[in-house]
Amino acid sequence: MKDGSSRRRFRRIAIGAAVVVALAAMNGPALYRFGSEQYHEYKINKPEYKAANGKWDIIEFPAEFKQNTIHAALLHTGKILLVAGSGNDQQNFDDKKFDTRLWDPVKNTIKKIPTPKDLFCTGHTQLSNGNLLIAGGTKRYEKLKGDVTKAGGLMVVHNENPDKPITLPAGTKFTGKTNGNTFTSKDPVVVERAEKVFDPDTGEFLRNDPGLGRIYVEAQKSGAQYETGTQDNYRVQGLSGADARNTYGMAEKLALDKKDFQGIRDAFEFDPVAEKYIQVDPMKEARWYPTLTTLSDGKVLSLSGLDEIGQLVPGKNEVFDPETRTWEYTEGIRQFPTYPAISLMQNGKLFYSGSNAGYGPDDVGRDPGIWDLETNKFRKLPGMSDPKLLETSGTVLLPPAQDEKYMVIGGGGVGESQESSKKTRIVDLQADDPKFVDGPELEKGTRYPQSSILPDDTVLVSGGSEDYRGRGGSNIHQARLYDPKANSFRKVADPLVGRNYHSGSLLLPDGRVMFFGSDSLYADKANTKPGVFEQRIEMYTPPYLYRDSRPSLSGGPKTVERGASAKFTSQQASTLKTARLIRPSASTHVTDVDQRSIALDMKKSKDSITVTVPESRNLVESGWYMLFVTDADGTPSKAQWVKVP
Template identity: 70%
Template structure:
């Protein structure tokens, strides 16, 4: 006997329900996650949600074009230079595989660029002609204490001969006078000639002050038996007669201690049109983790970094002249931790916020202040909260740049400290007595925040991690927009990709923001699996690009002098409420001192906008800029590129 169709449907429904109940009992968490993820995806893709919170999209290059991007620079061609060098990968370094890419965010194309040296942990900045100055990089990778197999360390070399310098090749043999142990140099070295010293009053010769240099040496074989315990003098192999008497080495303990990264002197200009590196004169000092900052006269200051033996450059700062392509030392010394955040002010002095990215003593060069490079006068600034947690913090010049207000975001303790802070700090350098005050707090303690100024005068703050290099699965999948007018954060759409060490962000000419990099130590909460470098790019489209219409700029000049004017064709010109001149970013290691947004005076007439560029060259350093027109709702145009000579 067969039942009715309705009865059969009821039985199938009951069986299906029972099966679903069993599945739910065994796979409930999976079903819940699946449902939650599908709903979240649905929610973040709704037009209404995007209009309030913006939207994130992941860009993944074809496999043959992927790299571990450490540095990114927006070029005046609208493309982005992505630099990896060896990409914090020892195998790449050993094989001399050094990478750069040119990415076109409009066409979606990517191109490999021959890279002449290991530009991993270099410094970079925009030059007046649109080229990118790139200086420093990696000579040798660090070796942790357990990985050091041969005893070694730094040897000081002296030359007492005032008549000639002494050059020693790589592999020179040094033999201890007391301990009898042998070490070999890992690089060639030039020891300057001695300096004759005379009595100022009588002119009588007093002595020779030896010339000196430093070199890293290693034992020829592995093993702790080659370690030395105390200071000793060393004879130099291959020297005889007067040379052997005048030239010698002295070293303290040579052991199995950690060896830090070592820098290079190499410097290049990258040509955005030819899309190639052009070598210029090397720096006087090798630098790994340096900052490059434009000065009042258009030259570029190179500061800090680890030198060619892995020690912090002791305040020997130098300046690059774009006209002669050469470097000269500054008259005065001043030491900072590596990648210090140094910003050019409207009076020609530099503001140091205290933000930095790592190496250096915890009690030298960390106080924030205003630095007059010409006189070396440094005026300390008070009020900074959590001053012991400024490493890996980010600093941004708030828009408009004329106001000279800065925001400092997050940060952590020195080195591999687990400390981090959720504070932000504000300082108004135009106040009668400038001092730091607390800004709105972040949800979590944040190292490595990515910060980009937007054309509507807001600031996007995203990513970072609570712990050093994302330890303990501590990446922060949150983004906020800071409003300088209300001094408040607003939570927006969450990024899809975690970003910590070696990550950064760049404002694109169409008003979107690109994010790159991330180099976590570990890949799990228990810190049991090594981390994987994040090679995907992520694009954030802010809420202002989900509105019905936006202003437009076209048919304008390619060059506007400081103090001069330029006229653009503009659809909906009458709706424009502000115009911003934005310097393109050059960012790495939470350091982007190029980024600034300058307010332009303007007038409108029908479909025309005429803008005026401020006359102050410190406010508007020479170079290429993006011009954005912004309407009353905060919606920006696509930028027009303009050169300020």
């Protein structure tokens, strides 16, 4: 009996083992994957790993507060403005559903903000009074070629009357003199009076240069028979007498081609204290995908973008005066692709890195260089590697800002190109003969890289995708810390969420970095499923926040003049090494020209420090800043908010 029982028990064990082996063979990959994921989770949460690499955490908003965040800005209240507008969702646009959220990351409270216009693909920058200037947005979504049923396009209206402008209402009809087709305007247009031109030597009258107005027109009926193939002059119906003689339209091809997004002229300030949008005078030009850049006098330059008829704004740049809240054109014409990365230099000129986010000819305005706005002269800078792969590249002013060194990161080919660059390029604008030199390479070609300056003078570079909008499952789940002194990258913890188009990052006052957005074209590697907008927020806690302690910083004035000094309390004053003023970010479409970290002179006593703000207005632009101090290990304090008037 004993031997028979043993044999049966052995048989059961053998059968059970065979079943386990069979199940393992069937489910091996899943079991391995489960085990790998469990081990990875264990590894990244170990204290020593976080102290060396940092940690990523996903923040889920309640369902009623989720949105497709396109733009984000850190406000001097410590809250974050998250702007979606219609969120790249045409149904939201058609329903006039425009969203903004105001998030307090300390209290974790979220507030819905009434949004007056579609601030999708707008421009923004921090103003000296602490408000956020927001200008431009969406008037009409693009129409792909197959969806266009009525021939249409750009009509340039000429006014040869030097005595008065002329206004044509929406619905004005233009009939071709050669083709005989009639097209109708979608919006009103004001055409300025003609300009009289005289001989500069004799004073003799030479001619009238007509005033010009641009407007979108489309055929009255659907069908390919209403397309035009060549330029034609157009009679304006409803005019008589001198107006009929002096006013006419000219158009090139009016066709069933794809129609690009159209911009709006509307502009607002967001008041962080009142927590609402305040309308200001509209821009002279409608703009979709514009860049806003602060100038030496505190005014704001608005440039590029697609206009109200979906055409690239023809080099007409304008300036916002925060005192009068009005706009004026700049002298001269200079054209750039949309969302150009243009920053104020310490000599008052403007640096264009070549980075941009898309629309525009591939042979106009793409060369990096230095732009003198007063004379409208532009000096190209040599040495850029992968010069044809600058679209969707990132640009960052390396810390400290006084060194005036910029890094251009990655990038891709124009439009929906599959090409991307591994290059980083660095230019020293204080050199006698500035030129780009290559920095350390990225592991992969990277479009849409995010870069955030940290208080310890390193730069966090994360995310992006190898292909256009993450196509082919090409999101890059990698993060690196760049050290400007060593000119090298160091690998840190990998982000949990892929980020490509319509994503961004912000440094927070507690030293963490917030990431938002991502708008993949497809949701799978085979490019068969449509992408879903990434609504989750992700927070990166750098290694420096996993050290045993961090220096304290408190007290001090809320306002410090340029060239002036201010005293702050710190119990660790004797161990402090650096003090930095970091301008709060306003980020979208791989564009954040506000970001800069300024080194401050610092004197230490037993329990306090005295810092001095540099005198240069071009270096220290007016507005609110985060003041950080760091110890000898690079561990930062929490920031104190300081205003430089």
